[in-house]
Amino acid sequence: MTELDGYRLIGDIETYLDDAAALHQAIFDRPWSQDALRDLLAMSGADGAVVLSGTRDPAFAGFVLFQCIGDSAEILTLAVAPHHRGRGLARSLVQQVFARARETGAEKVMLEVQDGNLAAIQLYESLGMTAFDRRRNYYKAADGSHADAIMMQLFFDN
Numbered sequence: 001m002t003e004l005d006g007y008r009l010i011g012d013i014e015t016y017l018d019d020a021a022a023l024h025q026a027i028f029d030r031p032w033s034q035d036a037l038r039d040l041l042a043m044s045g046a047d048g049a050v051v052l053s054g055t056r057d058p059a060f061a062g063f064v065l066f067q068c069i070g071d072s073a074e075i076l077t078l079a080v081a082p083h084h085r086g087r088g089l090a091r092s093l094v095q096q097v098f099a100r101a102r103e104t105g106a107e108k109v110m111l112e113v114q115d116g117n118l119a120a121i122q123l124y125e126s127l128g129m130t131a132f133d134r135r136r137n138y139y140k141a142a143d144g145s146h147a148d149a150i151m152m153q154l155f156f157d158n
């Protein structure tokens with residue numbers, strides 16, 4: 001468990017899958033259900049982390065899902081609830097993924113992010129990640145429009 005200012009970062013994502021699915025539903029055009037999140041977590045090397053606000057009656061503030069396989073780790077999804085943004089929570093969640101990935105022996109971490117998602121791209125760039133590829137029309141919005149995925153990665157120094 002990591003202490004943030006008024007927040008706690010914990011590894012027990014199973015307990016908060018309903019909150020995670022609700023947040024996904026609220027912010028993504030093509031959200032993942034609770035069952036979909038559970039299926040992802042059941043994959044080999046998959047895990048997650050959650051950030052909670054407050055201590056007495058903790059409220060769900062955000063989460064990350066990732067997978068560590070062989071020499072690489074992948075961030076599968078990341079979200080912070082709108083009213084908890086701008087406090088460094090996403091940065092802490094991604095740093096937690098980096099730490100866990102290194103523990104498993106991963107040499108790099110990678111992810112896909114939607115072209116134009118400047119908040120996420122700047123977050124990842126601020127943590128040293130760089131774009132290395134683009135997948136054309138990878139994302140489909142609710143209105144039927146498409147957007148590219150930017151592939152980003154970071155190689156860990158040993």
Ligand SMILES: CC(C)(COP(=O)(O)OP(=O)(O)OC[C@H]1O[C@@H](n2cnc3c(N)ncnc32)[C@H](O)[C@@H]1OP(=O)(O)O)[C@@H](O)C(=O)NCCC(=O)NCCS
Pocket residue numbers: 027077078079080081084085086087088089090091092112113114117118119120122123124126
């Ligand atoms: C992207 C997201 C996770 C950022 O969460 P957050 O907790 O507000 O981010 P942090 O406070 O940790 O910000 C860390 C850094 O990210 C960047 N960043 C975050 N929000 C930003 C914004 N709105 N505009 C520009 N840069 C931003 C900045 O570099 C920031 O560092 P700084 O505060 O020193 O400037 C959040 O906006 C979110 O959940 N968005 C919707 C879901 C999403 O896009 N997920 C990523 C899918 S790949």
